[in-house]
Amino acid sequence: MIFVSNSISRQKILGLVGITLLFAACSSVKEFPIDKPFVFSNKISLKNNVGKDEKKRLTLELDNYWDDSLKARKVQQFGFIYRLKTPPVYDSANISRSRGFMNAYLNSQGYYYATFKDSVTIDSVHVKERISGILSKRVPMVQLRTNIEFLIDVGKRITIDSVGFAMIDTLHKPIDSTLQNITLAQATYSLLKKGNPYSKQLVSDELDRLAYLYRSNGYYNLNREDIYALADTLDTKLLTLSIDPLAQVQLINEAAKARKEDPKWRFTIMLKNSNDTLKLKQYHIGNLYYYPDIKNVYYNADSLIARKNFKTSVYKNGVMRFDEDKFGFRPLREHTYLSRGGLYDENAYYKSINKLNQIGSWKQVDAKAVVRPNTDSIDIHFFLLPAPKQSWGIDFEGSRNTGDIGSGNLLGLATNLTYKNRNVWKQAIQSITQARFGFEFNIDKQVANAAPKPFVQTQQLTVSHSYSFPRIIQPFKNWKWLNDKINNLDNKKTIFSAQGSYTNRIDYYQLRSLNLNFGFDYTKGNVSTQFRFPNIELYKVDTLAGLIQLFKDNPFLRNSFRNGNVVGVSLAKNILFSGDDKSKIHNIRLFAEESGLLTSFLPNISDQIFSYLKLEGEYRYLKKYTKDELALRAFVGAALPKNGQTIPVFKQYFVGGPNSMRAWGLRQLGLGSSLSADTSTSGYTDRFGDFNLEFNTEYRFLLATIAGVKVGSALFADIGNVWNIRQDPNNADATLSLKNFGRDLAIGVGTGVRLDFSFFLIRVDFAYKLKDPARVANNGWTDFRNFEWTDTRLNGVKIKNYAFQLGIGLPF
Structure with a gap:
């Protein structure tokens, strides 16, 4: 963090920042050739005769085709500093080699008429370099930095004029046209389309498609090498007979002009004639x-x-x-x-x-x-x-977050015991039994005038057992259309699970629950689905003295902490895709859960069932670079009560902690811009809401590798909050509204260190509250002119504007 005096002008600050960035962007050179020109930079410039996206693609790809002895390889350090080490001596003879490599690549992409111009400049840069054996001073030297640029006119790209198929072996009689018929029946799926750009990879992919098609239709001995693509580059006008030499010259000139302005090729996929009769045997x-x-x-x-x-x-x-x-x-x-x-x-x-x-x-x-x-x-x-039929496992989880008052300084520890049986009843049925013991320890200092806080804040015990059947279990065996759809599913499973848990929030409440559900998991292409019906959850809440006192101060909370049950259905969809660019990964998750509809027709028990609809959507994006990556996440969730009810606390949302809004402690952000929890003297400051909106972004980069452990870092920003959907007359600022939406958004920024041991990752993040909805001054924004590490609430309580988070694994 840089502290700036008020006496320093904004222009000076900007100038200092600009100079710092300039030096950071400059490349230092180590172990350069003395008194010889060396390759300092490479640049490729394409003329504006291709589209923007295609120009960007070609420029990036062509940069990989510099000859090794003509390539300036820069190593990125600390995310933004580039260092050039041991650059090659410049040799003009290597220009033609690089040009040849690039031209060959352009040919493979359908550019057969490219022209190259090269530009080479040598700059003399005076530096001081330490010479081995001289320890007291640096010796002045001159670097002969050679900058090489290729200006390339790629010309027009070849397009596909027509596509034909000739999959018939004429060496053997009678001629068998089965292969030709199979090919024509799937011709609409051909990767070669009239009018599309040509590339060698596209033709290769089409041949792979056809070979796969044939081998999926009984042709076991027919391989990729047995088919080929014939490209006809001849202009048919040249076949016109003419005894007039001037007319023939004119035809040649017109064909050359057309080939340059709009080159088109005709393709025919053909079967190689072979003496091996087994090639065409099904x-x-x-x-x-x-x-x-x-x-x-x-x-x-x-x-x-x-x-x-x-x-x-x-x-x-x-x-x-x-x-x-x-x-x-x-x-x-x-x-x-x-x-x-x-x-x-x-x-x-x-x-x-x-x-x-x-x-x-x-x-x-x-x-x-x-x-x-x-x-x-x-x-x-x-x-x-x-696989081993039975296995046991034990693992530990830990998290630490420091943030606001109350439970803002927590140490969380948990132990998981797992027993797995991979072959129940000899039917390859998977059985998993788990027991989880968890604790939250409150290690924060006591707040003046607030109720004392116990060292052990939360205790949790969970026991679960599940069966995973490797098939879809359903009673409609005679429904052909249903069974056909099931047969087309991948990785299909029937799941039955039971889970019991006990949570003791010391001095406030004890929660007991029993969950039973039955359903199906399956995938179809890149979409995985989880369906649970019925989903039954039984809850019993015992309110203790601390929570009873909270009810007196805020009666609105009473409905969230009541006994009740869930009987309904849930559906989750997960879509994973990367598109044409394999370095980009997109992940979309959709979730819906309903309770109360099925039991609404049973008046004797409907009052005991929570009635709500819960909807969630999440989008994750990951862009991988050579050593760095950019990760984005957007999440929106809403728990909508029905029949005048309030969403129970165990179905509500919370944020903060090592995997969410990292500038806030666990469950210590929200609701909205309400100050009720921040100014509470009860010691209970957990916040739960019906609506959650969150955006997260991280730029992750590698710092170093030490003893096989990758040491990385990240720059991140978190934006979001939680709100109530129903109006609380005693706490209007906690309710979601368009009018206050901008004011209610919280923003945290920070950085961290990640130790990647391959089998697990330890993460320590530091985050600062750039915008805190509970900060009264400056509309919640940080005032950098009067920067402070803490903020004082209206009742005099001091709140930390930062948080340290310890976590296992990446946050998203």
Whole structure:
């Protein structure tokens, strides 16, 4: 933090900042060649004959094609300082090599008519360099910095004029057109489209698509190398016969002009003629063999296939060969997408391997296809290496946050005990039993005139047990349309879970709960879904003396701390995608939970059921650079009460702590711009709201690697708050309203240090309240002219304007 005297002018401050940034942006040079020009910088400039996005893409890609002896490699340090170490000596002969590499890349992208101009300048820079053996002073030297620039006119990009298919082997009679028919039936999915730009990668991807299509239609021996793309670059006008030499010259000139202004190529995907008749033979599935208890990863597949002393169980859909009776056949059958007598399908082959792997009962699944001699049948052998059936685990969690009064200085510790059974009832059913013990210790100083706070603030015990069945369990076996939809789902599971928990907030309340739910998990493409019906949660709250006193001061809280139950349904969707740019990852999560609708028709119990609708949406974005990354998160959640009720506290939102608004302690921000919790003398300052809005951004960068441990840092900002949706007449500033929305938003900024041990990450963050809705002065904003580390509330209580957060793992 920089403290600035009021006597220093704003212009001087800006000038100082500008000079600092200028020096930070400059590159220092270490171990440079003495008295020789060396490569100091590389630059590529494209003429404005391509679109903005395409220009940016080509510029970034072309920068990777400088010859190694002509490339200035700068190392980034501390996120913004660049250092040039051991730069190469400049040699003009390497100009042509770089030009050749770049031209070859442009050809692969469809630019065949590029022109290059190079510009080389040498600057003499006087520096002082310490020479080995001279310790008392630096020796003046001259750096001959060579700056190399390529000005490239890429010309017009080749476009696709037409696409045809000729997948027929003319060497053999009679001619078989099956392959051609399969190709034409899927022609609409071709990656080569008329009018689209050409690139070698695009053609390669199209050939891969076709090879995959053929191998998924029984052509087991047909490979990528057996098909090729023929590009016709000839202008058809040149085929016009003319005895007039002037007319022929004119045609040649017109063709050259058209080729330069709007070059177009015609493509034909063709099958190579081969003497191997098996290339065009369609194969069918013979037998399916399963080896579910392979002993070790170093097995020999051929030896196992030839072995005769296995125990054998024969079923309609396959054969199990085993030594010990550990697994039933059902999970194997339900996760195999090949069937006897059907065409060999490479897509179904690898899908079966992947789905068997995902169950969790086996730690490795492989397969081998064996062609029966002189037949059109293929036997598939699945080799499954079991995971340990039972396992125990123990882990510890810790968090520390320092912030406001009350519970603003907390140390949280938790222990998790886990028992896992990966093969219940021999059906590859996963069973998980967990016990969690957690404590919050209040290590903050006592606040004057406030109620004393116990050292142990919160105790929590949670025990849960769940079963995960590797299939969708549903009673409608005869509904073909439903079963077809279920069969098209991936990683499908039926979940049954039960959880009981006890939470003791010392002096305030004791919460007991029992949760039961049944539902399904599955994925479809890049969308994963969690559906729970019914979702049953039973709650009992015992109010203690501290909370009873709070009710007297704020009766509005009483409805949030009442006994009740949840009976309803929940649905969660998670969408993960990256698009064309694989360095960008987008993650969208949608969640909806409802309670009370099903029981509203039962008047005898409806009064005991919480009635609400809870909706959430979250978007995460991650952009990865070479060593750095930019992470963004946006979250909005609303718990909407129904039938005049109030949302129970265990369904409300809170922020603050190491994973949320980090400038505030855990549960110490909000509600809105209300001061009721900050000025309370009860000692209970937890804040819960019905509506939560939050934006987070982090720029993460690597500082150094020490003894294999990556030491990183981040610059971050958090924006958000929590509010009540229903109007509280005793606390109007806690209610969400458009009028006060800007005033209610809290903003925290900060930095931190992250120690990445690969298997876990420890994070220490420091955050400062740039804007605090509870800060009365300056509309909540920090006044840097009168900067203070603490803020004094109207009742004289001092609040810290910063917080230190200790966390495990990244915040988002």
